[in-house]
Amino acid sequence: MPDFLIPFGPFHMVILHLPIGALTAIWFLEFLLEKNDDKHKNQAIGLLQLLLLLSCGLTVALGLSYEELGQYGDEIDQHEFWGLIFAGCIVATYLFYWIHRKLGKRRSKLVYMLALLAATITMVITAHQGGELVHGKGFLSKPFQQEKRRAVEPAPAPSVDESSKKITLQARRATQATTATTTSALSAPIVDVMNDAGQIDPMTAPIAAPVQPPQVVDPRVALFEASQAIFERNCYKCHGATKQKGDYRLDGQHSINLGGKSKLPAIVPGKVEESELMYRMLLPHDDDDAMPPEEKDPVSSEDIDLVRQWIEAGAYWPDEAELSAAPSDTVKLGDADTDQLIEQISSTGVKAEYNPWGDESIRIDLGVVGPGQLDEAIQQLSGFRNKLTWLDCSELALSSDFFKQLQQCINLQRLHLNGTDVTDKQLDALSQLADLSYLNLYNTQISDAGLDALHASSSLRKIFLSQTQVTANGIALLKKALPELEVVHQP
Numbered sequence: 394m395p396d397f398l399i400p401f402g403p404f405h406m407v408i409l410h411l412p413i414g415a416l417t418a419i420w421f422l423e424f425l426l427e428k429n430d431d432k433h434k435n436q437a438i439g440l441l442q443l444l445l446l447l448s449c450g451l452t453v454a455l456g457l458s459y460e461e462l463g464q465y466g467d468e469i470d471q472h473e474f475w476g477l478i479f480a481g482c483i484v485a486t487y488l489f490y491w492i493h494r495k496l497g498k499r500r501s502k503l504v505y506m507l508a509l510l511a512a513t514i515t516m517v518i519t520a521h522q523g524g525e526l527v528h529g530k531g532f533l534s535k536p537f538q539q540e541k542r543r544a545v546e547p548a549p550a551p552s553v554d555e556s557s558k559k560i561t562l563q564a565r566r567a568t569q570a571t572t573a574t575t576t577s578a579l580s581a582p583i584v585d586v587m588n589d590a591g592q593i594d595p596m597t598a599p600i601a602a603p604v605q606p607p608q609v610v611d612p613r614v615a616l617f618e619a620s621q622a623i624f625e626r627n628c629y630k631c632h633g634a635t636k637q638k639g640d641y642r643l644d645g646q647h648s649i650n651l652g653g654k655s656k657l658p659a660i661v662p663g664k665v666e667e668s669e670l671m672y673r674m675l676l677p678h679d680d681d682d683a684m685p686p687e688e689k690d691p692v693s694s695e696d697i698d699l700v701r702q703w704i705e706a707g708a709y710w711p712d713e714a715e716l717s718a719a720p721s722d723t724v725k726l727g728d729a730d731t732d733q734l735i736e737q738i739s740s741t742g743v744k745a746e747y748n749p750w751g752d753e754s755i756r757i758d759l760g761v762v763g764p765g766q767l768d769e770a771i772q773q774l775s776g777f778r779n780k781l782t783w784l785d786c787s788e789l790a791l792s793s794d795f796f797k798q799l800q801q802c803i804n805l806q807r808l809h810l811n812g813t814d815v816t817d818k819q820l821d822a823l824s825q826l827a828d829l830s831y832l833n834l835y836n837t838q839i840s841d842a843g844l845d846a847l848h849a850s851s852s853l854r855k856i857f858l859s860q861t862q863v864t865a866n867g868i869a870l871l872k873k874a875l876p877e878l879e880v881v882h883q884p
Contacts (some may be wrong), residue, residue: 399835399859399883402459409456413481413520415441416513416734423509435494442490449483452476460881479519482512613709620703623696626747629686643670649708662708665701674700729779731755738773741766754804756783774798781805787833788812796822804828811835811857817843824849836860841867848874852876858882 419441422434440460456476461470479833486508493501624632624643639657643649647659661667673684676693685691703709731753735745744758755777762770776780778801786795787809796819799805805826811833820843823829829853834843840862847853853875858868859882868880 398454399458402455405452405455405459408448409452409523410447411453415445416509417518419509420513423506424650428505439494440489442487443638445483446487449480453480469526472519472526475515475519475522479512479515480513482508486512497753578823603818613706614711616699616703616706617709617711619699623692623700626753627689627692627696629746644835660704661710663703663705668704671697671701671704734773734776738770738776740772741770743770753780754782756785757781757790758785760785760787762789768792768794771795771798775801778802779804782828783807785809786813790814791819793819799823799875800825802826807831809833810837813837815839817846820846823847826850827850828852830854831856833857834861838862840864841870844871851875853878855879856881 411469419438422438422441427826453476456473482768486505489501489505489508493505516765531621577840621735628643632641632643643659657669659670665671670684673682674692674697676683680720683691735747735755738745738757742762744761746756747753757774757777759767759770767789771792774784776796781802782804783801784805784807788811791813806828808823808829808831809825812835815834815837817840820839823832824846829850832847832853832855835857836859838861839858841864843869844863847856848871854877856878858880861882863882868882872878872880
């Protein structure tokens with residue numbers, strides 16, 4: 394795509410409605426108006442065919458330009474494939490229409506209508522895939538699956554004995570911590586407190602410390618924190634503060650009970666079988682309605698059981714005072730140290746969260762950092778050195794210290810540097826990232842010298858180089874060094 398068109402790529406989502414509307418209008422005129430030889434009808438269809446052809450071409454061009462921005466990974470490839478097939482069908486429809494207008498034969502009309510039908514079918518497929526990219530898997534098909542959904546029964550609840558074994562991990566931690574403290578005090582070594590007469594010397598006898606009563610956690614609070622931790626790991630990416638697929642959020646007391654676009658209550662306190670959220674978590678993982686969707690790791694049976702207990706207990710939502718009063722040992726499920734690091738770096742305005750596939754790896758977006766807090770956020774990156782897999786630095790002015798911190802993130806897989814002031818020399822730091830597979834350098838000043846530094850990045854599989862200073866020769870040398878690398882570049 395031409396460089397000037399790439400910034401307009403996001404308008405693809407607006408323009409795509411034009412060919413859909415034109416195609417719909419053509420079907421309306423072809424079948425609902427009786428007079429096939431009507432002059433005005435044929436003129437209208439001719440104009441719509443031209444609109445369909447031009448708008449389809451613009452939609453495809455903007456779609457390919459949007460891909461150049463690198464906002465999507467490999468998940469966009471299938472949508473692009475079907476979009477090109479749709480465009481081919483539109484061209485065929487346009488040609489066969491005018492051939493039929495010239496010949497006026499029944500056979501030419503049949504060929505034209507078959508081309509129109511093919512264009513319609515490929516449009517539906519392409520639109521469905523585009524909707525899934527934006528709104529989640531099965532978005533367009535969900536209205537047709539309501540009966541199917543209601544026919545699925547949730548899994549049976551665990552027995553009382555089984556549930557009693559694991560009230561919550563948090564409650565056990567609190568109890569165990571208190572027990573350990575008491576035990577350690579009782580098992581301390583006995584000191585010599587006797588005097589020469591064999592009597593207890595009050596001057597040397599230690600004063601017994603009062604035994605603290607066990608700090609009991611309200612099971613409802615513990616279940617709430619456990620459930621929220623599960624939602625944070627598996628759901629917040631699509632149903633949190635920054636994104637709400639299906640108009641549904643899980644991170645607020647009010648929003649969590651709403652049904653979003655489905656109009657079905659997500660959570661009915663005390664009634665697991667009527668809670669849409671639990672229903673979707675229990676569906677087979679390949680079902681279009683399953684949550685999380687098929688491309689993500691499923692929620693473990695243990696975590697589902699904790700969410701079930703929380704709903705059965707009334708889906709209790711404690712106030713701030715109750716949460717503050719909970720023992721410090723009561724923490725969210727997962728890595729408590731990482732939770733603390735996420736909280737610290739989030740205080741700078743950075744968006745930091747667990748990746749949605751549930752492996753406790755971390756995704757960080759520095760692009761939303763608070764004013765004057767970028768340096769502070771960068772200094773904290775090293776704390777995530779073993780868990781950071783996705784880092785977005787789009788449109789930022791990055792210091793050399795950033796790349797020193799970056800070298801410590803040894804498990805980084807995806808890096809967005811598009812629109813930054815990254816230099817050729819700074820790319821040397823990336824060669825030490827053994828797992829880096831995705832790199833976006835769109836709209837930077839990188840040249841062939843910078844590409845030379847990437848020759849040793851054997852794990853690299855996709856790179857975006859449009860609107861840079863690289864040449865065809867530099868790209869050829871890079872692909873020679875990395876034969877499996879996909880290069881997205883428009884000179």
